Amino acid sequence: MTSRHEYIIFAPNVRAGGGLVLLNALLEVANRESETRAFLDARAAASLPRFPRIDISWVRPGLMGRLQSERDLAQTAGSTSKILCFSGVPPLLRPRGKVLVYAQNALTVSKFPLGSFSARTAARLLMERGLHQLLAHNVDEYIVQTSSMGQFVRQVLPKIPVRVVPFVSSLDAPADAATPQGISAPSFLYPAHDDPHKNHANLLDAWALLAADGIRPILILTLQDGRNRLHQRIEDCRAEGGEILCIGLLNRTEMMATLRSASAVIYPSLIESFGLPLLEARQLGRPIVAAELDYVRDVCEPTETFDPQSPRSIARAVKRMLKVKESSPTLYSASAAWSEMIHS
Numbered sequence: 027m028t029s030r031h032e033y034i035i036f037a038p039n040v041r042a043g044g045g046l047v048l049l050n051a052l053l054e055v056a057n058r059e060s061e062t063r064a065f066l067d068a069r070a071a072a073s074l075p076r077f078p079r080i081d082i083s084w085v086r087p088g089l090m091g092r093l094q095s096e097r098d099l100a101q102t103a104g105s106t107s108k109i110l111c112f113s114g115v116p117p118l119l120r121p122r123g124k125v126l127v128y129a130q131n132a133l134t135v136s137k138f139p140l141g142s143f144s145a146r147t148a149a150r151l152l153m154e155r156g157l158h159q160l161l162a163h164n165v166d167e168y169i170v171q172t173s174s175m176g177q178f179v180r181q182v183l184p185k186i187p188v189r190v191v192p193f194v195s196s197l198d199a200p201a202d203a204a205t206p207q208g209i210s211a212p213s214f215l216y217p218a219h220d221d222p223h224k225n226h227a228n229l230l231d232a233w234a235l236l237a238a239d240g241i242r243p244i245l246i247l248t249l250q251d252g253r254n255r256l257h258q259r260i261e262d263c264r265a266e267g268g269e270i271l272c273i274g275l276l277n278r279t280e281m282m283a284t285l286r287s288a289s290a291v292i293y294p295s296l297i298e299s300f301g302l303p304l305l306e307a308r309q310l311g312r313p314i315v316a317a318e319l320d321y322v323r324d325v326c327e328p329t330e331t332f333d334p335q336s337p338r339s340i341a342r343a344v345k346r347m348l349k350v351k352e353s354s355p356t357l358y359s360a361s362a363a364w365s366e367m368i369h370s
Contacts, residue, residue, distance in 0.1 A: 032061035034103060034123075037112035038085035038095045041070040043219075044302040045130055047278060049112055051195035053077050063102060065095045093118075110169075115154055116161035128169045129179055132299040132321075133223065134158065136178040142222035155182075162186060171300040172324035192325075194305055195278075211269070212348055213244040214315065215288035217281060217303045218295060220254045225294040225317075230256070230263045230270070231337035232344065237267030239341075241350060244269045246288060248276055285310050290347055293317060294334045301325050315343050 035056060040049050049070075056062040057077040066074070068084040068091075085095040100119040103109055107123030114130050129135050134154040143151065159182070168188045170176045176188045218224040226247070233245050249256065251272035260270050276284060285291065285306060290313040293304055298321040307314050308326045316322045317334035332343035345352060358366060 032104075032107060033059060033063070034099065034107055034109045034121075035062065035064040035066075035112055036095075036099055036109060036117065038065050038067055038092055039113050041067040042073070044300070045112075046070055046073060047195045047302070048130075048193070050074055051193070052110075052112070053080065056080055065099060111165075115157050116164045118161065118164075120164045124166045125164060126167050126169050127165050129175065130171070130299050132175060132178055132297045135175075135182055136297065137182070138223065138297050147221075158183060172321060174320035174324050175299045177320075192300075194302070194309075211242070211244050212289045213246055213271075213287070214290050214292040214344065215246040215248075215284055216292050216294070217248045217276070217284075218293075220249055220256050223296045225296050225334055226256050227259060228334060228337045229292070229294045229340060230259050230268070232340035233268035233270065234263050234266040235337055235341040236344060237263075237269075241345065241348070242267065242269045243289070243344065243348065244271050245292075246271045246273060246284065248273060248281075250274045282306065282310070285312055288312065290315050290329065292340075292344070293322065294332070294340060295321075296334055297321065313347065315347050 033056065035052065037049055040046055053064065053074070056064070057079045060079060062079070063081040063083070065083045065085055068086055071084060083095065083098060085091050096118045099109070099117060100121045103121035103123045105122045107121070109117070109121055109123055109125045111117055111125060111127045114128065114134065116127050117125060132138065133140075133151050135158060140148040140151055162183055162185070165186055168179050168183070168186055169191050170179060170188060171190070171192045173190055176190050179186070179188050216229065218226070220226060229245070236242065245268065247270065249272045251274070254272075260272065264270055273284070291303060291307040293301065293314065293316040295301070295317065296319070301321050301324070304314060304316065304322060305325045313329040314326055315330045315332070316328040318331035319334065322328055322331070330343040330347050333339035342352065
């Protein structure tokens with residue numbers, strides 16, 4: 027072991043999404059150090075800039091590549107190394123040095139029910155939950171981004187120290203994010219993939235309720251139109267009058283531009299480790315309509331909140347955001363109620 031590998035970033039399966047954005051930010055900082063080694067997913071190579079001062083090992087996708095990277099990690103680390111496991115799970119082999127696990131998937135360190143996931147996804151998540159338990163002896167400390175995420179970890183791994191270190195890729199939005207044109211109606215952006223815990227089903231039901239009341243804001247989804255698990259439900263909602271716009275996956279510059287152009291961000295997810303889009307919306311000063319859940323309050327003060335399990339509650343929050351008044355129910359006196367019920 028030499029001093030040039032005093033710091034090790036182990037991220038063999040981070041290749042897209044918010045995880046890659048945050049990993050890139052850490053690599054930019056580590057590139058200013060002279061003692062850093064990184065194990066990175068080979069599939070992310072095209073999405074990352076060059077880091078000439080980091081000794082990078084590109085890990086092949088698949089089981090054999092992962093096992094090789096685990097062996098290399100154990101051989102590379104020294105007694106004074108600090109190892110940041112950014113892949114979200116503990117290392118299979120106990121390396122020398124101090125091991126920090128950055129937990130970034132709430133589904134793998136919580137007791138959130140998995141019944142709505144496919145059998146394959148549920149099995150993978152259960153396996154990762156088991157790995158956290160089985161390999162706990164390989165971890166010195168967990169790092170999380172929010173207090174609610176820290177609570178999840180402490181509930182399942184009470185003996186391991188947990189530290190909350192919230193960070194973002196940049197405290198400034200990209201200056202070159204041009205505002206897209208062509209959306210004139212009120213629009214609500216939900217930047218999320220189509221996993222069940224993202225709760226698109228209740229959101230789409232809420233949009234159908236709004237359409238039934240003659241209220242038709244545009245719901246912008248970062249899903250590929252016609253190529254997602256919610257395709258039929260989206261088409262059903264459109265048939266009921268809901269305005270749904272699927273724009274596909276966005277890079278960070280495109281995301282910031284779309285955030286700027288949307289009337290508000292809406293976020294009905296049932297569980298999150300961080301909720302990065304909420305933080306980005308806060309940076310841009312955009313209104314936020316979100317679930318009344320701990321992960322939301324960890325990162326922002328939403329403009330309106332709702333019960334994420336209730337489509338009607340979601341629809342009512344959108345109405346409040348749009349300044350649409352709901353009519354109050356008629357209240358009867360006892361005698362009038364008797365007449366209405368018995369004599370009408």
